[in-house]
Amino acid sequence: MNVDELVAHSVKHNASDLHLCPGLSPVVRIDGELRSLETLPPLGEDIITGWCADRLGPRARDALLAYGQADGAAALAGGQRLRAHFFRQRTGVSAAFRLIPSQVPTLAQLRIPPAAAGLLAEPRGLLLVTGAAGSGKSSSLAAMTHHLNHSSRQHIITLEDPIEFIHRPESCLIQQRQIGEDCRHFRDGLQGALREDPNVILLGELRDGESIRLALNAAETGHLVLGTLHARHACQAVDRLLAAFSGQEQSFARAVLAECLLAIMAQTLVPREGGGRTGLFELLVATPAVRNIIRDGKTHLLPGLLQTGKEQGMLTFDQSRRQQSGHGEPAMAVNDFCKIAAV
Known part of the structure; x- marks a missing residue:
């Protein structure tokens, strides 16, 4: 399951956040509680950083390399938007995604x-x-x-x-x-x-x-x-x-x-x-x-x-x-x- 597919699953099941950490299974937050998707394999750091460069562009990629963290927003297929934060930590580069509802609430x-x-x-x-x-x-x-x-x-x-x-x-x-x-x-x-x-x-x-x-x-x-x-x-x-x-x-x-x-x-x-x-x-x-x-x-x-x-x-x-x-x-x-x- 790639990053876009993980995001789609998270949205479908009302998660507010998705966390990706190299060496660990993906983690979601639902109703304020963190839950590890333990049956899913970890994503490699190369996949996480590659998604950053592909979706957020060279500015975010360069910021991640130079300063150890980068922020941005992205739109996926179907119009789903998310706020993304990438950061370097002890085991590599991790990502925290805040999933944005597709419809503006009233x-x-x-x-x-x-x-x-x-x-x-x-x-x-x-x-x-x-x-x-x-x-x-x-x-x-x-x-x-x-x-x-x-x-x-x-x-x-x-x-x-x-x-x-x-x-x-x-x-x-x-x-x-x-x-x-x-x-x-x-x-x-x-x-x-x-x-x-x-x-x-x-x-x-x-x-x-x-x-x-x-x-x-x-x-x-x-x-x-x-x-x-x-x-x-x-x-x-x-x-x-x-x-x-x-x-x-x-x-x-x-x-x-x-x-x-x-x-x-x-x-x-x-x-x-x-x-x-x-x-x-x-x-x-x-x-x-x-x-x-x-x-x-x-x-x-x-x-x-x-x-x-x-x-x-x-x-x-x-x-x-x-x-x-x-x-x-x-x-x-x-x-x-x-x-x-x-x-």
């Missing part, structure tokens, strides 16, 4: 909180999706973009590393740019986007202080900015954003964030009744009280507002869990997948 399918969905109608401001790696942040951003694409007439520019979901323009003009391919750096791409007459700017991930600063600037200057950030809770994300600024800049940063923040939606994936996983959400809406707390630097008070702000659209993980109860759907058992993949 807000309803992901059960995005209505208050968060409603904020997509705002003409300007910062709306962040946060969570741990593998919590579905990219899917939520894709669903938001899909909603805008079918409900408004706007110019949407995305800056992604790499591009995951492909959006076909419907009522919106959508232009997707991949960092390293279509522009050199995140900074260059965002500075360019501000000159390209956008209404909405989607930022795949705010990874460092510079990207956070640029995102706030874009929101402050009259654009709707959607982005992701690694933070398990919405209130923690506020501190992460402010930590990008030095002590002397803190007062300015708090004022800017208080002015432009719309909401922060944290999310996680949990087992669903009957199998599979579903999203739980936490939503911190930038009400006047939240803005005042941020402006005054009293972010330790935010969890209290989150707990008591249901009437303002706030949502806690516990409240989300109660709302999701009773929505279980059947899913294939992990053990069944492992048996079929060996056929």
Whole structure:
């Protein structure tokens, strides 16, 4: 079984990730759990690196040789897309694939909180999706973009590393740019986007202080900015954003964030009744009280507002869990997948 066939099996049986390591049988992640396909033989390092060069191109191949790791996205036969990361480790070159659904999910399918969905109608401001790696942040951003694409007439520019979901323009003009391919750096791409007459700017991930600063600037200057950030809770994300600024800049940063923040939606994936996983959400809406707390630097008070702000659209993980109860759907058992993949 070659790499493409392994990917096809993984997709067919609802795996979210596929891991290839020289000397070991392939490993898949289903419903958050790793399972080794022990009846399948290991793939050689030459096959793994060859796939990298063939599918991701010379830029990724050269990066792998020079730096010991490379990232990219690829489309397979039939339109299946995946995000790929190759890295050198003790026994050779391994690969980690994140499998991207062929259809862009909708807000309803992901059960995005209505208050968060409603904020997509705002003409300007910062709306962040946060969570741990593998919590579905990219899917939520894709669903938001899909909603805008079918409900408004706007110019949407995305800056992604790499591009995951492909959006076909419907009522919106959508232009997707991949960092390293279509522009050199995140900074260059965002500075360019501000000159390209956008209404909405989607930022795949705010990874460092510079990207956070640029995102706030874009929101402050009259654009709707959607982005992701690694933070398990919405209130923690506020501190992460402010930590990008030095002590002397803190007062300015708090004022800017208080002015432009719309909401922060944290999310996680949990087992669903009957199998599979579903999203739980936490939503911190930038009400006047939240803005005042941020402006005054009293972010330790935010969890209290989150707990008591249901009437303002706030949502806690516990409240989300109660709302999701009773929505279980059947899913294939992990053990069944492992048996079929060996056929």
